[in-house]
Amino acid sequence: GEDVEQSLFLSVREGDSSVINCTYTDSSSTYLYWYKQEPGAGLQLLTYIFSNMDMKQDQRLTVLLNKKDKHLSLRIADTQTGDSAIYFCAVANDNQAGTALIFGKGTTLSVSS
């Protein structure tokens, strides 16, 4: 079945850029998603990218997709302490409607001032 892998931790200083990486095994997902989870809260959709795109930019967020290598990354420019959270990469199996998202284990981003 589908497998999604992420590094578990990332530590950066305020003002630096953060890059969170994700690899996946199934190439059938038409859309790939990034979710953010703050402490004690649910998951919040951060952004998503269509699989025929290489890059999507949304304010401080840049998503890069390398479909050949099945690699997805999320870049956060000018990282702030408020960006400290767990970030989840997720893909969907488009071959079956209603199928759940497959999540990576999450990357904990720690931002120090």
Place this chain on the structure above:
Amino acid sequence: DAGITQSPRHKVTETGTPVTLRCHQTENHRYMYWYRQDPGHGLRLIHYSYGVKDTDKGEVSDGYSVSRSKTEDFLLTLESATSSQTSVYFCAISREGTGGADTQYFGPGTRLTVL
């Protein structure tokens, strides 16, 4: 924010007792999902529903049952709670099923502790 609420938000129970968690949505979305979140495992699907009275199993469905008698409510029941079911439970909804531009929106979670 999507209109999703979960109740209770926190619960402590004893092994062997039945527990029911409720997810309520005001978005009239067709699909609803229950996940559990555990350290080292990320989120894993327990059950999902694709309409009233229509449900299916997910990756970790053993020990859980669900019911959906109304579009807005999706109940998760642990018939006889075990310590391995200590977890944070999230409900999610989506309009047309995941995939395409549709995605899932999550509730705030229920923290369940089974002693």
